[in-house]
Amino acid sequence: MEQLLILLIFLPVVGALVTAFTGNAAKHVALVFAVASLALTAVVAGQFIPDASTQFVVNLPWIQDLGIHFHAGIDGISLITVLLTNVLVPIIILASYQHNYKSPAGFFALILFMQAGLLVVFTAMDAFLFYIGWEAALIPIYFICAIWGGKDRIKVNMKFFVYTIAGSLFMLLGIIYLYLQNPAHNFDIQAFYQLHLDPVQQGWIFWSFFIAFAIKMPIFPFHTWQPDTYTEAPAAGTMLLSGIMLKMGIYGVIRWLLPIVPAGVEEWGNTAIILSIIGIVYASLIAFRQKDAKRLIAYSSIAHVGLISAGIFALNTQGMQGAMIQMLSHGVNVIGLFFVLDIIFSRVKTNTIAELGGIAKSAPKLAIAFLIIVLGTVALPGTNGFIGEFLLLIGIYQYNIWAVVFAGLTVIFGAVYMFRLYQNIMLGKTNELTLGFADIKGTEQIVLVIICALIIVLGVYPKPILHLSEASVQQLLEQVNQKLTSVK
Amino acid sequence: MNIIITIVVTALAVLYAGLFKAKKALLPLTLVGLLISLAFAVTAWNSNTVYYGMMEMDNFAIAFSSLTILGTIFIFLLTQNYFAKDSENVAEYYTLILFALAGIVIMVSYTNMSMLFIGIEIMSVALYILAGIRKNNFASNEASLKYFLMGAFSTGFLLFGITLVYGATGSFSLHAINQYLIGNYQAVSPLFYPGVILIMVGLCFKIGAAPFHFWTPDVYEGAPSLITAFMSTVVKTAGFAAFLRLFAGTFAPLHDFWMPPLMAIVCITLFIGNVTALFQKNFKRMLAYSSISHAGYLLFSLVTLTANSANNVMVYAAAYTFASIIAFAVLILVKQKTGHDNFESFNGLGKRNPLVALALTIAMLSLAGIPLTAGFIGKYLMFLNVMNEYQIYLVAFAILNALVGFYYYLRVIVAMYFKEGAEVVLETPVQYKVVLILSVIITIFLGVYPTIILNLI
Secondary structure (H helix, E strand, C coil), X not given: CHHHHHHHHHHHHHHHHHHCCCHHHHHHHHHHHHHHHHHHHHHHXXXXXXXXXXXXXXXXXXXXXXXXXXXXXXXXXXXXXXXXXXXXXHHXXXXXXXXXXXXXXXXXXXXXXXXXXXXXXXXXXXXXXXXXXXXXXXXXXXXXXXXXXXXXXXXXXHHHHHHHHHHHHHHHHHHHHHHHHCCCCCCEHHHHHCCCCCHHHHHHHHHHHHHHHHHHCCCCCCCCCHXXXXXXXXXXXXXXXXXXXXXXXXXXHHHHXXXXXXXXXXXXXXXXXXXXXXXXXXXXXXXXXXXXHHHHHHHHHHHXXXXXXXXXXXXXXXXXXXXXXXXXXXXXXXXXXXXXXXXXXXXXXXXXXXXXXXXXXXXXXXXXXXXHHHHHHCCCCCCHHHHHHHHHHHHHHHHCHHHHHHHCHHHHHHHHHHHHHHHHHHCCCCCXXXXXXXCCCHHXXXXXXXXXXXXXXXXXXXXXXXXHHHHHHHHHHHHHHHHXXXXX | CHHHHHHHHHHHHHHHHHHCCCHHHHHXXXXXXXXXXXXXXXXXXXXXXXXXXXXXXXXXXXXXXXXXXXXXXXXXXXXXXXXXXXXXXXXXXXXXXXHHHHHHHHHHHECEHHHHHHHHHHHHHXXXXXXCCCCCCHHHHHHHHHHHHHHHHHHHHHHHHHHHHHHHHCCCEHHHHHHHHHHCCCCCCCCHHHHHHHHHHHHHHHHCCCCCCCHHHHHHHHCCHHHHHHHHHHHHHHHHHHHHHHHHHHCHHHHHHHHHHHHHHHXXXXXXXXXXXXXXXXXXXXXXXXXXXXXXXXXXXXXCCCCCHHXXXXXXXXXXHHHHHHHHHHHHHXXXXXXXXXXXXXXXXXXXXXXXXXXXXHHHHHHHCCCCCHHHHHHHHHHHHHHHCCCHHHHHHHHHHHHHHHHHHHHHHHHHHHCCCCCCCCCCCHHHHHHHHHHHHHHHHHHHCCHHHHCCC
């Protein structure tokens, strides 16, 4: 069993190395490896028994003198994020097919490298391994955004890099502290769970981790790097950042923050929820005012992620399960949105909302796909967004009624700005730019069909996914509660 | 001892070969000599030979000797045609570097203060000449003079300190001094304290720690790049080994006394090194200032003395040495081609010289301390060491500094890959390629699998 997980993690690395030497055929090779990873994930998911246990465990000594092990495994929570990664990466690669990036071998190799880093993050059971994966995912995306990005890419990416690395370093501080507290002197996640830290220590550890995660997601006020970076990154970069990478932060909160420092969460969780809710309202309001469609989606993403993080910190099953499914849904939807904008940009070289309009007339297929994605994003019942947001709002409701009043604004605001976006781009009169707009075809069509199918299938029948993570989520919450009572 | 003898004999042989105009034989001769001495070092492992109470070839000395010899071999591989354009008589360069290396081996293996002094002087005098070896170059002359004046100054401090310690204990022997400290723990002679501080100041001059760092940037910039590479890697490593031998071993009982001033030095060094590196327009000067900041990280191991301190320095020094050698090698190539060494000269390098650019990228990531490179393991060990004593504020301060470091190391990467520039193709001789590839392999190997080096000493 353990070979399966090793294969899962290292297949993208092999893929990246092969892709790096394939020149112009890189995209095909990368796609083959990404699809192979997906197939492997399907095997893993098929063999997975949805109880609370960690399966496919690999535990190999790595740097033993420092207590570091290559210790990874998959439980329900990990499986969701692994699925997310390995479903979205092939879609993202396919979505990049239409572009003629310069030096494609490097570009696609970096995507696969990043995939490996993400898989390490989502399966690591050793804090040091987690940190390595965390950084290993960052370096490729930095190069992707900085080499293939827009014209302000250098300045914007420097900000992005310094922000995220600052977060990581504080997390490293926390990890080293926990390691020193651990009498066994290793980085094992179970040992970290069993540590007895006093509330003051927990408070510090909370912040050292939370800042790292909050920057990645991003939560207000750590979000300022995000809209610029999303705007300047190449399409695939934006998709990787918004679709998968921000889930590293969410996953980190669930896997590392809550169980290790529950008392810290109890003390500061309110602050985290308040920041998340401020982020929801604030980002939604700013989204209204955006002239550039890509920036609008970027801000809407802050709002959606704010809801997820508020749901997690509410510390109940509904909130947590909502977060699990919403991670997947948000990933699919946001990739869809950015892909549609990328298609539009590649045709008319603009994402400025005011310059567009009437595309639906000349490109009906694109309009339908876009509509489905927008409906998913605004959480119409029957689409994937609905399940997640519904559960999240229930979770937050149980936590505090006022919190849900404000958090719920995201649904209303979201509907307003998303429909307005759709209206201004797709409907209305055509202008010179959009007059001869060519409809989607080939790979564009394949990608959008897959995305729309995912939106509807997840929306109509989310049970299998929810079932995968349920036991693990329950166990995690029990663990947190137990530890909280023992502190008191 | 045979390590030093081999090096010195090689130096003399090279000098004679130069006299007889056997130019082609110089480099092979040197490399063979160095490889033999490296072999002597490796075979002496675990033998722990003491030479008349003056020097001791323990594992610490052997590990650092091997590292410095290996670093020197790499630097010699980069000499191809480097000195030839300045001078007809290349043999002197080789000889001087080899003599400096002989001094370095003494510096890492002394057990007597007089040997420390002799080692430092053998190394320094050779370096004073090497820094100014471009007779007709103004900057080189300035560097040499500055280095000589500052060096002489610091030697004075060091010697004064040694004298005071001798006055307090009546011995130059490290063992005797250590015994004295343990025996008279409550009543150490008042002469001893200023002695320790003066020695500390002297050594801080040598390793370029703030606030005694003023010579570093000018000397590094003025000296020929290859000599700068030697100074900032091999010489610096030796300085730390000497520092460590004295303070972590002999002066350890007085840790409570000399730790606070050292801590202040660490903080100032980190801050000044990083912040000034941030504002440099010149790549070489940036490396000079960043080398100051690395001195700060290395001193961490002395702030909290643990059983692992020496080994941590070893790991960090190894990581720093190989990454810096890559940086200087690329710098030399770029300067040969473009005539400049500011950041703009690196623009667009990634496109035409993928191997060089990749090597430099990995070197920068290692210097910045990104996981899966040796630099990360080095920094991690330092942080771990300090945090072990719960000096969390110091670690937090160091982390903020590391953040500044990311910024300026990335500038080179940004220039190489993201900026459009004149598409120059660097002439990369085979030896340069060998050095670059080997250094990259070492950097990544130590980053991914550091176990082999972690408990060496």
